[in-house]
Amino acid sequence: GDSVTQMEGPVTLSEEAFLTINCTYTATGYPSLFWYVQYPGEGLQLLLKATKADDKGSNKGFEATYRKETTSFHLEKGSVQVSDSAVYFCALSPPRSNYKLTFGKGTLLTVNP
Amino acid sequence: DAGITQSPRHKVTETGTPVTLRCHQTENHRYMYWYRQDPGHGLRLIHYSYGVKDTDKGEVSDGYSVSRSKTEDFLLTLESATSSQTSVYFCAISASSGIDEQFFGPGTRLTVL
Numbered sequence: 001g002d003s004v005t006q007m008e009g010p011v012t013l014s015e016e017a018f019l020t021i022n023c024t025y026t027a028t029g030y031p032s033l034f035w036y037v038q039y040p041g042e043g044l045q046l047l048l049k050a051t052k053a054d055d056k057g058s059n060k061g062f063e064a065t066y067r068k069e070t071t072s073f074h075l076e077k078g079s080v081q082v083s084d085s086a087v088y089f090c091a092l093s094p095p096r097s098n099y100k101l102t103f104g105k106g107t108l109l110t111v112n113p
Numbered sequence: 114d115a116g117i118t119q120s121p122r123h124k125v126t127e128t129g130t131p132v133t134l135r136c137h138q139t140e141n142h143r144y145m146y147w148y149r150q151d152p153g154h155g156l157r158l159i160h161y162s163y164g165v166k167d168t169d170k171g172e173v174s175d176g177y178s179v180s181r182s183k184t185e186d187f188l189l190t191l192e193s194a195t196s197s198q199t200s201v202y203f204c205a206i207s208a209s210s211g212i213d214e215q216f217f218g219p220g221t222r223l224t225v226l
């Protein structure tokens with residue numbers, strides 16, 4: 001079945017450091033790919049998305065590129081801030097699935113000043 | 114912010130009692146979803162709805178039932194709560210396409226003693 005694997009956390013960085021959170025997936029066909037973010041005590045909100053191979057999603061300084069050949073969608077940010085501290089979830093939505101999302105287990109990011 | 118609310122926000126109950134969680138949306142979105150979030154598991158889909166009175170099971174549906182009699186409301190019922198159902202429950206809505214984002218509610222923290 002479809003699945004998402006993302007790097008284990010927690011990840012702890014200093015402010016202005018470079019961030020990479022790895023995400024790989026297994027799916028039939030060409031799924032849409034998403035990164036969601038969950039701030040403490042809140043629900044999830046969409047951070048960025050990509051719907052086809054080689055698409056790059058970007059938002060708030062975060063980027064991820066849909067790599068079909070490596071089945072990956074790694075999240076990157078060049079300079080993290082304390083306010084980026086949150087849990088990040090990679091997710092996919094396969095075609096013809098009634099738009100259901102399959103999530104990775106989440107990666108907790110803590111950014112220290 | 115998407116108009117999506119969940120009630121109650123917190124609930125403590127005892128094993129064997131029935132529990133109903135409510136999700137209410139004001140966006141007139143077609144799709145609604147119930148997830149549970151547990152440490153080490155990310156979010157897992159319990160049930161979803163693709164229209165009024167149209168529902169289907171997710172990956173962890175055992176012990177749960179749902180109903181959707183109106184577009185705006187999606188109810189999740191635990192017929193006889195067990196301690197393994199202690200979790201944070203999130204409702205999500207989506208318009209009509211898998212490339213549209215899912216909007217998440219604030220969550221309900223349920224504790225089954």
